[in-house]
Amino acid sequence: MAAPEGPGLGPAWTVTSALAWAAGVGVLLLAVGALLGRPDVGLLGLAPTLAAAHASRVRPRGQVWVDPGETPDAGVGELVHTYRLAVPAGCTAVRLRATRPEHGTTEALVAVAGRRDVTLSARSVRTGPQPMFHVEHQGIGFAGLLVGPPGDVPADLVTVLPRGRGMPALPLPTRLRGLTGQHDSRRPGQGGGLRDVHPFVPGDSARQVDWKVTARRSPRLEQLYVRRTTALGEALVVLVVDSRDEVGPDPVTWSGMQPIRPDDATSLDIARQAAVTVAEGYLAVGDRVAVEDLGVRRRQLRPGTGRRQLDRVVQQLAMVAPEGDPPRRVRPPRLPAGSLVYVFSTFLDPEAADMARAWRRSGQAVIAVDVMPRVRTGRLDARHWLAYRLVTLERRDRLDELVAAGVELVHWADVAQTTERLQLAARRAHRRPGTQR
Amino acid sequence: MRFRILRDRVRDLFGLPPLPPRDGEDVPPVPRVVVGLRAALPGALVRLVPGALVVALAALAGMREGWWVVVVAGALVVTLRPRAVLAAAAVGVVALWVLASGDLLAVDPVTGTVPGVWRVAGLVLAVHLLLVAVALAGSVSWHALVEAGVLWRAARSVLPAQAVAQSVVLLVAWVRAGVVGQAEWLRAVAVLAAVVAVLAAVPRSWLVPRPPRQTFEPPPGWVPPEES
Numbered sequence: 001m002a003a004p005e006g007p008g009l010g011p012a013w014t015v016t017s018a019l020a021w022a023a024g025v026g027v028l029l030l031a032v033g034a035l036l037g038r039p040d041v042g043l044l045g046l047a048p049t050l051a052a053a054h055a056s057r058v059r060p061r062g063q064v065w066v067d068p069g070e071t072p073d074a075g076v077g078e079l080v081h082t083y084r085l086a087v088p089a090g091c092t093a094v095r096l097r098a099t100r101p102e103h104g105t106t107e108a109l110v111a112v113a114g115r116r117d118v119t120l121s122a123r124s125v126r127t128g129p130q131p132m133f134h135v136e137h138q139g140i141g142f143a144g145l146l147v148g149p150p151g152d153v154p155a156d157l158v159t160v161l162p163r164g165r166g167m168p169a170l171p172l173p174t175r176l177r178g179l180t181g182q183h184d185s186r187r188p189g190q191g192g193g194l195r196d197v198h199p200f201v202p203g204d205s206a207r208q209v210d211w212k213v214t215a216r217r218s219p220r221l222e223q224l225y226v227r228r229t230t231a232l233g234e235a236l237v238v239l240v241v242d243s244r245d246e247v248g249p250d251p252v253t254w255s256g257m258q259p260i261r262p263d264d265a266t267s268l269d270i271a272r273q274a275a276v277t278v279a280e281g282y283l284a285v286g287d288r289v290a291v292e293d294l295g296v297r298r299r300q301l302r303p304g305t306g307r308r309q310l311d312r313v314v315q316q317l318a319m320v321a322p323e324g325d326p327p328r329r330v331r332p333p334r335l336p337a338g339s340l341v342y343v344f345s346t347f348l349d350p351e352a353a354d355m356a357r358a359w360r361r362s363g364q365a366v367i368a369v370d371v372m373p374r375v376r377t378g379r380l381d382a383r384h385w386l387a388y389r390l391v392t393l394e395r396r397d398r399l400d401e402l403v404a405a406g407v408e409l410v411h412w413a414d415v416a417q418t419t420e421r422l423q424l425a426a427r428r429a430h431r432r433p434g435t436q437r
Numbered sequence: 438m439r440f441r442i443l444r445d446r447v448r449d450l451f452g453l454p455p456l457p458p459r460d461g462e463d464v465p466p467v468p469r470v471v472v473g474l475r476a477a478l479p480g481a482l483v484r485l486v487p488g489a490l491v492v493a494l495a496a497l498a499g500m501r502e503g504w505w506v507v508v509v510a511g512a513l514v515v516t517l518r519p520r521a522v523l524a525a526a527a528v529g530v531v532a533l534w535v536l537a538s539g540d541l542l543a544v545d546p547v548t549g550t551v552p553g554v555w556r557v558a559g560l561v562l563a564v565h566l567l568l569v570a571v572a573l574a575g576s577v578s579w580h581a582l583v584e585a586g587v588l589w590r591a592a593r594s595v596l597p598a599q600a601v602a603q604s605v606v607l608l609v610a611w612v613r614a615g616v617v618g619q620a621e622w623l624r625a626v627a628v629l630a631a632v633v634a635v636l637a638a639v640p641r642s643w644l645v646p647r648p649p650r651q652t653f654e655p656p657p658g659w660v661p662p663e664e665s
Contacts, residue, residue, distance in 0.1 A: 018572035021521035025528050025568070032536070034628045039609045040541040040557050041532055047565035047595075047602035054598070092594075093587040095576050098470045106470040107578050108477070111586030119473035133470060143591035144572030261467050377457045378464065385457035 010062040019145045023052035055142040060090035063149050064139040071132070074158040080121045081132050083153070087112045091139040091148060099134045100155075102126075102262035109140070124262040127162040127269050128318050131155035161318050162269070164277035167419065169426035171408075173365050175338035176233025182285040189231020200224035235287040236303055238335050239275045239313070242345035242352045243268065243295035243320040249373040251380060251388045270371040271344040272317045274412045278342055279313045291316050292333050294345070294352060295326045303336065332358045341366045344412075348372075348391065353398045357405045367408040367425070370399065374413050472582065480581035483588070484574050488516035490567040491527050497559045498531045499538060519574035528564050535560070544613050554610040561602050569595055 026049030033042015065086040072081055085094055094112050099105045103122045110118055120133045134155040139148030176185040184192040197213050200223070208226035217225060246268040247253070248260035260266055265273075279289045283305060291301035291313055301316045332355040335341060341359050345352035347370060360366045372395075380388060403409050410421045445455035495508040511530070515523050535541060541553035541560075573591055577583055 016521075016572070018521040018568070018575065021525040022568045022572070025525045029528075029532055032532070034632075036536070038536060038540060040553070040560075041536050043557060043561055043602060043606050043609065044528070044532055044535070044564045046605060047561055047598040048568050050598040050601055051565065051569070051595070092590045093584075096472060098472060100470055103468060103470045106472055107480070107581035108472040108474060109480070109577055109581060109583040109587045110472070110474065111584045111590060120470055121473070122470045123468040138576075140573075140576055140587075143569045143594045144574075144576050145569065147576065263465075263468055376464065380457040382454045382456055386454040388457070389455075 012059040012061050013139075013141070013146050013148045015056060015059075016145065016147050018147075019052055019055055022048045022145060023056070026050075026052060051142075052145070055145045058090045058142065059146055060088040060139065060141050060148060062088045063151055064088075064091065064094050064137050066135060066137050066151065066153050068135075068153055068156065071156040071158055074130075074132070074160045076125060076127060076160055076163055078121055078123055079132060079158070079160075080119060081156075082117050082119045083135060085110070085112050085116050085118055085137075087114065087139055088148075090146070091141045092143075093140040095138045095140055097136040099136075100262070101131065102259050122262065124160075125265045125269065126262060127160045127272050128321055129157055129159045132158055159315075159318050161314050162272035162276045164280040165273060165415075167277050167281050167422060169423045170278065170281045171340065171365070171367070171422065171425035171429040172235050173237070173338055173340035173429075174363075177236050177288075177336075177338060178234050179231055181232045181234030181287065183233055183235060183287075184230045185233030187231045187233075188228045190229060191232040192230030195228045195230045197225050198228050200226050234305070235282060236290070236336055236339040237278070237282045237287060238290045238292055238303075238339045238341050239278060239317075240292045240294060240333070240341060240343045240352075240355070241271055241275055241317065241320050242343070243271075243293050243322055244326055244351075245346060245348060246322050247346060247348070247372070249376045251375060251377070252384060265373060267346045267371045267373060268320065268322075270373060270412050271369075272320065274369050274371060275317050275342070275344055276314055279310060279317075283307075283310045283313070289313055290336075290339075292335070293320060294329070294333075294355065295320075296323050300333075329355070335359065335364065337364075339364060342369055343367070344369045344371050346370070346372045347395055347398050347402075350398060353402055356402055356407050360406050365408075365429075366406075367410065367422075368399075368402050369418075370409065370411045370413075372411070372413065474582055474584050476585040477582040478585060478588070480577040480583050481579050483570075483577045483583050484519065484579055485516060486570045487519050487524065487567060487574050488512035490563055490570055491515050494527065494531050494560065494563045494567060497556055497563055498534050499556075500531075500534055504534070515571065519571045521568070521571055521575070524567050524571035528567065531560070531564070542609055542613055544615075549614060551610040551613050554606065557610075558603055558606050561606055562599060565595055565599060565602070 026045035026047070029045025030042050030049055033039055033045070067084040067086070069082065069084060074080075079100075087094060092111065092113075094110050095107070096110055096118065097105055097107045098120050100122055102124070110116070120135070122133070124130075132155050134152065136150060136152040138150040140146065141148070172183060176183055179189065180191075188195050197210060200209065204226045208228070209224050210227045213225045213227075214221065214223070217223070246266045248264045248266050250258075250260070250264070252258055253260045275291070282289050286305055288303040288305045289309060290303040293300060301312060304312065328351065341356070341364050343352055343356045343359075343366060345368070347353050347368070353368075356366050356368050375388075377385065377388065399409055408421065408425050410418045412418055441456075448455060489512070491512040492508060495504070500508060507530070511523075511527050515527060541557050542551055543553065544550070545552050569591060573587075
């Protein structure tokens with residue numbers, strides 16, 4: 001049968017060495033003073049003796065309870081979690097040690113009278129699944145002369161959902177799909193804008209007859225003319241996220257031996273934000289969005305539309321993370337024909353660029369989003385700098401080859417340039433006959 | 438910029454790789470986990486208190502020049518490693534010094550007063566505070582934060598014992614000065630009180646004899662497991 005635990009339950013706190021030494025010194029001085037007739041020496045031990053005697057009799061029972069409560073909804077910017085502390089009678093303070101992998105450890109001695117709520121917070125711009133706080137605790141009583149058993153609360157795992165930053169205009173694919181949507185397609189149909197004026201043929205409605213044009217072109221009414229409109233269509237956008245690597249702004253951390261600062265957004269954080277921004281933009285106008293992961297094959301989201309699809313996309317993107325050493329893909333994932341492909345990658349290796357070029361060759365519109373954060377070279381030594389230069393040269397060549405192959409390239413860390421490039425691409429797409437937004 | 442190019446050229450002449458540019462952005466310190474505290478003090482202050490109390494104890498005891506080296510060394514050791522045994526050792530040294538340097542509660546034959554009573558009162562307070570401060574500092578790291586409420590409660594827990602101890606100091610001073618008469622029987626009472634205090638201080642579990650350690654006797658029919 002397990003021993004009862006909690007405040008007021010369980011065994012009394014053990015006598016600490018501080019209490020034993022205080023009692024020992026006090027008793028010794030009292031004895032020496034009494035035996036040698038030196039009250040000045042004996043009185044030095046009186047207060048410690050009394051304090052130790054009292055402390056040993058008011059020893060608390062049980063251990064400190066730390067209730068993490070419900071895991072809060074974590075947001076980008078700051079992680080906050082409130083813990084409820086409950087201490088046994090006689091315990092006056094709690095020693096807390098809160099740890100997060102990127103933030104390190106913070107210790108505090110907290111005064112607690114019975115119960116108290118303590119809030120832990122940490123600034124972080126990271127998104128995706130991450131642990132909250134690992135809390136170790138120990139009760140302290142009678143000014144540190146009594147110390148309770150230590151305990152700990154393991155860290156809860158929370159998923160910080162990425163947020164988009166809004167984009168004024170987004171390009172469209174070369175071909176629209178379906179018979180519904182928000183965009184005018186090339187095909188004649190209902191719902192869209194004026195396509196052309198055409199002679200009346202069987203199947204045309206009398207309502208479509210344009211009498212002014214008919215009167216102008218055929219005053220004797222030998223031929224009727226109708227106004228034909230375009231059909232509506234929807235765009236299919238595929239977000240291809242390269243989750244095989246996650247790098248921070250400091251190249252020293254790229255080896256994985258050093259942690260990335262929590263206030264530095266990694267390439268994957270930027271990819272998540274970029275993908276959510278794009279998904280929000282397309283789903284808001286009724287287009288279909290799918291998600292494909294270059295790192296893990298099981299992570300793919302089929303095309304869909306609407307608010308629930310946006311929730312699914314955000315959740316899917318939040319769960320994207322590097323997993324082990326993924327096998328090299330022999331051929332690119334099969335994407336629906338006529339879709340607009342966004343590739344979010346750091347392009348530190350050729351695989352993502354090869355895929356983008358292959359999709360472009362097959363006739364699909366491809367936009368490569370470079371999610372490399374702004375690099376800080378301040379901590380690099382000569383060897384790191386040399387390695388970084390080599391990697392940068394290779395990467396630059398790779399990006400130039402992408403542009404030469406007809407892939408639109410945007411650097412997401414450069415907000416102004418990204419917005420300008422996407423707006424330009426959107427205007428180009430809108431000028432294309434039959435594909436207006 | 439030009440200097441950097443020139444520097445890299447020179448390094449290249451000697452077959453050395455170029456040095457990275459130092460971008461001027463100041464990188465702030467890594468953010469820490471923040472604990473919501475009411476009024477907090479740095480733990481370093483709490484860690485410094487035992488050392489300061491050791492020095493105060495030595496000053497009150499009247500230690501002389503040569504001993505200050507020992508005092509400062511002791512203060513440093515207690516500051517760096519706040520262990521109860523070190524605090525007890527410091528108190529023991531001070532008590533030996535007091536024992537050797539004459540009765541602090543002796544009556545001045547000219548004035549008939551006890552001039553050392555304030556020093557004894559200070560020593561009684563400092564010894565108690567040192568033992569408590571070392572116990573508290575042992576639970577606090579240099580980078581920790583300590584709520585003011587913890588220190589206030591620690592100070593409050595010292596008060597009852599100090600009230601009794603300081604009252605006894607005054608009582609002894611009055612007896613020595615003849616304010617309450619020359620009562621020799623008070624010495625016997627003091628010895629008796631010391632014995633009672635000792636018995637009260639020692640936890641009862643320490644006085645209970647431990648049961649003898651029992652040897653293992655296998656029950657009938659028990660077969661020891663085979664060694665693999």
